[in-house]
Amino acid sequence: xxxxxxxxxxxxxxxxxxxxxxxxxxxxxxxxxxxxxxxxxxxxxxxxxxxxxxxxxxxxxxxxxxxxxxxxxxxxxxxxxxxxxxxxxxxxxxxxxxxxxxxxxxxxxxxxxxxxxxxxxxxxxxxxxxxxxxxxxxxxxxxxxxxxxxxxxxxxxxxxxxxxxxxxxxxxxxxxxxxxxxxxxxxxxxxxxxxxxxxxxxxxxxxxxxxxxxxxxxxxxxxxxxxxxxxxxxxxxxxxxxxxxxxxx
Numbered sequence: 036x037x038x039x040x041x042x043x044x045x046x047x048x049x050x051x052x053x054x055x056x057x058x059x060x061x062x063x064x065x066x067x068x069x070x071x072x073x074x075x076x077x078x079x080x081x082x083x084x085x086x087x088x089x090x091x092x093x094x095x096x097x098x099x100x101x102x103x104x105x106x107x108x109x110x111x112x113x114x115x116x117x118x119x120x121x122x123x124x125x126x127x128x129x130x131x132x133x134x135x136x137x138x139x140x141x142x143x144x145x146x147x148x149x150x151x152x153x154x155x156x157x158x159x160x161x162x163x164x165x166x167x168x169x170x171x172x173x174x175x176x177x178x179x180x181x182x183x184x185x186x187x188x189x190x191x192x193x194x195x196x197x198x199x200x201x202x203x204x205x206x207x208x209x210x211x212x213x214x215x216x217x218x219x220x221x222x223x224x225x226x227x228x229x230x231x232x233x234x235x236x237x238x239x240x241x242x243x244x245x246x247x248x249x250x251x252x253x254x255x256x257x258x259x260x261x262x263x264x265x266x267x268x269x270x271x272x273x274x275x276x277x278x279x280x281x282x283x284x
Contacts, residue, residue: 061080061081061095061096061109061111063111063169063189064095064096064107064109064167064189064192065078065080065081065096067189067190067192067193068080068096068098068107068192070193071098071193071196075100075101076098076099076100076196077098077099077100077209077213078096078097078098079096079097079098079099079213079216079217079219080095080096080097081093081094081095081096082094082097082216082219082220083219084149084150084152084153084219086148086149086152087152092145092146092148092149094106094146094149094150095107095108095109096109097150097216098196099204099209099212099213099216100204100209101202101203101204101205101206101209102199102200102201102202102203102204103161103162103163103199103203103204104150104161104162104163104204104212105162105163105165105196105199106143106146106147106150106162106163106164106165107143107165107166107167107192108139108142108143108146108164108165108166108167109167109189110139110166110167110168110169110172111169111171112127112136112168112169112171112172113129113169113171113172114127114128114129114171114172114173115127115128115129115172115173115175116128116168116172116173116174116175116177117175117176118138118139118140118174118176118177118178118179118186119176119177119178120138120140120178120179120180120181120184121178121279122138122279123137123138123141123278123279124136124137124138125137125138125139139166139186140164140166140179140184140186143164143165143166144164147159147162147164150162153215153216153219154212154215159183160183160203161203161204162183163183163184163185163199164181164183164184164185165184165185165186165187165192165195165196166184166185166186166187167187167188167189167192168186168187168188168189169188169189170188170189170190172188174186174188245257245280250270250271250272250276250278251278252270252276252278253270253272253275253276253278255270255271255272255276256270256271257269257270257271257278257280258270258271260273267279267280268280
């Protein structure tokens with residue numbers, strides 16, 4: 036009994052670390068996806084692809100079927116989540132504490148581009164982007180308009196996947212894609228740490244630019260502008276650059 040209590044305490048402590056929470060979220064989604072018909076849906080979990088410029092893209096889950104390629108980004112967050120498809124950052128609110136995180140739709144778009152490069156297939160129409168949040172989160176004011184982008188709770192994943200029921204790939208195409216992806220393996224711990232370090236470094240540089248009133252997208256000057264919904268901070272190089280600094284929710 037004492038051993039069980041100690042294990043529960045250790046698990047509770049470890050679950051506070053972001054990497055552990057992410058691991059738990061990915062594993063829970065993997066379990067959900069294992070319930071899909073394996074004769075129809077081919078699933079690959081947790082792998083990394085190398086992209087241009089020595090960058091890497093760590094992908095949580097990919098499902099290949101005649102209904103397309105589903106790319107799933109798992110977010111094991113809690114609290115209220117505010118997000119818009121076009122904003123660079125989303126907001127997490129826990130009581131009175133607010134924090135921002137990179138827009139997971141943009142993040143998953145990067146994953147899709149990495150997969151397209153690996154497969155040498157840039158046909159966007161065969162990809163479905165799904166962002167799966169833990170039920171610990173409450174999705175508030177989600178503004179997503181793309182038909183092939185879904186932001187859902189993990190318990191709604193299977194229903195969301197089954198909602199795409201129009202064949203867009205042949206069985207031969209599915210098999211070729213599955214065979215190609217079979218050559219990609221899970222990243223080792225060093226590669227995973229290196230990937231996380233690069234992401235944190237990129238976000239830190241972007242935040243430094245914003246603090247110095249510089250557009251992180253094109254290097255222009257951030258200025259106060261007015262629009263349909265009032266004042267906001269945007270890039271002076273508009274319309275060539277459409278960067279907008281998202282306000283805290």
